[in-house]
Amino acid sequence: MYVIRPVPKRYAWGSYTRLQSLFSDEPALAAADTGDPATGAVDTANSPLAEMWFSGHPQSPSQLIAPDGTHTTVLDAIRERPEYMVGRRCSEQFGPELPFLFKIIAARIPLSLQVHPVDFEARAGFNAQNAQGIAQDAPERSFHDAEAKSEMVVALEPFEASVGFSPISVMLHNLSMVSHPLAARMVDALTQRTLRIGQTPEGFEHADAMMPMSSMVWPDSRRRIFRAFHTAITAGPVEGLETQLRYASLRVSDPVARSAFHHALAAAAAFPNDPSVLTLLMLNPVSLQEGESVFIPAGIPHAYIHGMAAEIMNNSDNVLRAGMTVKHKDIPRLLHTLNCQPGAPVDPADARFGDMATRDGDLIVYTPHIDEFMLAYGHTGPTAAAWPVMDRVLRRYGALLRQLARGRIDQGRHKPRIVLCTAGSVRCSSEMDARELSAGQAVFIPAAEGWVSVESCGGGSSDGGSFLMATTQV
Known part of the structure; x- marks a missing residue:
């Protein structure tokens, strides 16, 4: 069991207090991390703190401290002993790397309107920018890896976001x-229909010229969303x-529209005169309470608005804005990977029944x-009894949840x-191995260490806490 040190990321949209409070004992926050103002990063210790990465990404690997006190990085430790660190199956499927990037983020103001690339766009973009000789840390670079x-x-507290396209009728109501x-x-x-493929409404020729080849088989509704x-x-x-x-907001009565x-x-307010803020009236507003979640597949447009959350993703730092x-925008590539299908946000806690009670918590x-x-x-x-999200889970699943066997929290071998x-x-x-963790402390547990359990430290009324566990599904 290794102590793992997060990598701080300072961006203008970050918080002045939230991450600093959670990670108050983290040595990396005692001094400023380096940054590049051209990319939106800030290099002063008093600047906003946006993200803390628990990472095996080549550009920002986390430090590991072994039980004997030796130091290494996630990247080096996995390359040296891939089967021990990540397991045979994980290593065979993803290679000698940690296949996910785990973060804690805190947004004081809205983040960029963005899309993450699908696999072929990521590979093509990464290789193209390498061939152009664009440095890995260049501000104009969109693809930092091929993933x-x-x-x-x-959500770790109330968290606001805009995710995926809402129905066209909702877009028209908001924008009108x-x-x-x-x-x-x-x-x-959104209202000018086209009856034939290749027929472009007057004035939208530039938009149609930027559509991907796949638009040839899109229904007309998706092409209209793309143009808007x-x-x-x-x-x-x-x-x-x-x-x-x-x-307009003063005349809105529908609660979903009010959120949008x-x-x-x-x-x-954060980006005066920026026309892209109108796209948020096309997206689904998402309001998460602690413990609620949303999954954002590659290609889905989104913007985080405010709050603190845990974020987990592929081992990738690719963003198309x-x-x-204030960072680099790559509109042509974003439009090529944009998913214009309207749909409700995906709650991954509902993807399959994965909720269970535990001996001393939830x-x-x-x-x-x-x-x-x-x-x-x-x-x-004792803190588990006051967790509102579990009340909602119990209401949703009722007796099924109550029938689950009670025991320690066990996840993954x-x-x-x-x-x-x-x-x-x-x-x-x-x-x-075993270790007691207080708020802001984390460990990396290699695959070779077998089953893992997490429980309260003792039996006193003041004992207990909250935790996150990030892992793979293989």
Whole structure:
């Protein structure tokens, strides 16, 4: 069992307090980490802290401290002993690497409007930028590796996001309420039907020219969504948008629409005159309470608005941005990978029944349809009784949940695991080792250490805590 040190990431959208409080004993926060202002990173210790990476990514590997006190990195330790660290099956399927990237993030203001590339776009983009000689840390680089990237978020406190396209009827309702020429143009894009493939409504030729080849088999509704999205992200700076959004929000009665306008207004305040904030009226507003989650497959447009959450994804740092950012935007590649299919956000806790009770606490397991990662969030000891999300789980599954056998929280054998204590204290045990963790402390548990259990440290009324466990599904 290794102590694992997170890698701090300082970006302008981060929090001044949330991560600093959780990781108050982390040595890396005692001094500023280096950054590049051209990419949006800030290199002063008093700057916002946006993310803490538990990582085996080549550009930001976490440090590991072995029981004997020796230091290495996740990357080097796995390369030296892949079967011991990540297990035979994981190593054979993904190679000698940690197949997931686990983060804790805290957003003070909205993040960029973005899409993550699908597999062929990631490979093609990474190889093309390598051939062009673009440095790995260059601000204009979009592809930092050749991996597709899907991700999942689990809220640690109330968390707001906009994820995936809503139905066209909802988009039209929201946009038609905004008295602004750009919103009116987006409404035109959504309402002008085309009866034949290759037929382009007047004024949208540039949008159609940027559609991927796959658009030849799209239904007309997806092409209309593409044109409206393109209209917003390719427009120049606009005046008066925040004012018109505010006027429109005062007339909104539907709670879902109110959330969409709330997100758009937050983005407009953070990024004045940025036309891409109107796309948030096209997306599904998501409001998560602690323990609730959303899965975001590659190609799905999204923007995080506010809050603190655990985030787990493929071992990739590829991001294609369209707006609401000071960082590099790659609109052509984003449009080529954009999924224009409307759909409700995916709750990975519902992907299969993964919730169970434990001897002294509660655990929810989040299992998206992807082999590279899964996540568990648990409360142990007396604190578990006050976890509202478990009340919702009990209401949803009723007697089925109550019939589950009670025992310690056991997750995974013969695969890599990262356990992070998020509040109080917990005891983490494997077949070979055990360690007590307090808030902000984490361990990496190699596959060779067998079964892992997490429970409260003792029997006192004040004992107990919360934890996250990141691992794979293979």
